[in-house]
Amino acid sequence: MFSSFKLTSAEREALNAISTRIHRPAKRHIYAQGDAGNYIYRIRSGAVRLEHHLKDGRNQIFAFLWPDDMFGNLEGGAYHTSAITLVDTYLFQISYPALKDLVQIHPRIQTLFLRQALDYAKMAERHLLLATYPLVVKRLAGFLLECSRQADFFDRGSNILTLAMDRKDIADYLGFAIETTSRTLKELEDMGLIQRLSAQRIKIDRDRIGAII
Incomplete structure (x- = not known):
């Protein structure tokens, strides 16, 4: 449905303007479960794992993320998982308020994030199939x-x-x-x-x- 969707040069420039490039070494938290959710992230290079801390003390890894993947979903204004780098990783960091304002000016950008959400759902489906x-x-x-x-x-x-x-x-x-x-x-x-x-x-x-x- 969205396989041919591409941002225009103006839309890309606008998105880049609100994106901050950051670096995290291997085995470092990008954010922890329960932290206030201020940013969404996109991987430039490297790899990230998403894990959920269970009440019995175990960590449940439910996703490995790769270049171009986006992450940072919120529940009640907080991250519901921890995001940890697997290797030396470079990311784009985008604040949620800035993204919300940008979508008002460039509504097509929302389609990009919808496509990423669908890709995330497919990834979760593949994990379920593998684990069973x-x-x-x-x-x-x-x-x-x-x-x-x-x-x-x-x-x-x-x-x-x-x-x-x-x-x-x-x-x-x-x-x-x-x-x-x-x-x-x-x-x-x-x-x-x-x-x-x-x-x-x-x-x-x-x-x-x-x-x-």
Whole structure:
């Protein structure tokens, strides 16, 4: 529906004018759950995880975000998740009041944010599908396939995926123990679907993984 939607040069300039470029090193909070929500963010480069802190003390990771993704949804004026960088990350920071005023002048910009909201819904749907695969090996294989769609982290020439997240992040996202992550990676390697080159770099066979999902 919005696949061909593009901002005009005037709209882009107006949006850039209210955007501040910021940097966060790896493993740093951009905001914490419950903080007053003053800004919306768009990733220039890097990667971010969104997590919800449960009452029993656990953290539930429900999204990994990549370049061009937007985030910063509010509930009652506060962020309902924590946003934490996975790697060195550069962002655009946009204040909600400035964005609200801008939409009054350039109403088409609201369509851009609606498209981002729909993309967010699709991402949540993919997470639900991954987390409910009955076979753990399929959950992890599907996750690696999802990560390989990010050009900044996957080299199509060598088929090498550089993971932005650690084993615990993956386990929390897919809903199993950290020990299961390591064990299942070995199982995928024994099946010839991946080759672990280091803790973060994995050579993957996208075609064969896609065939089993």
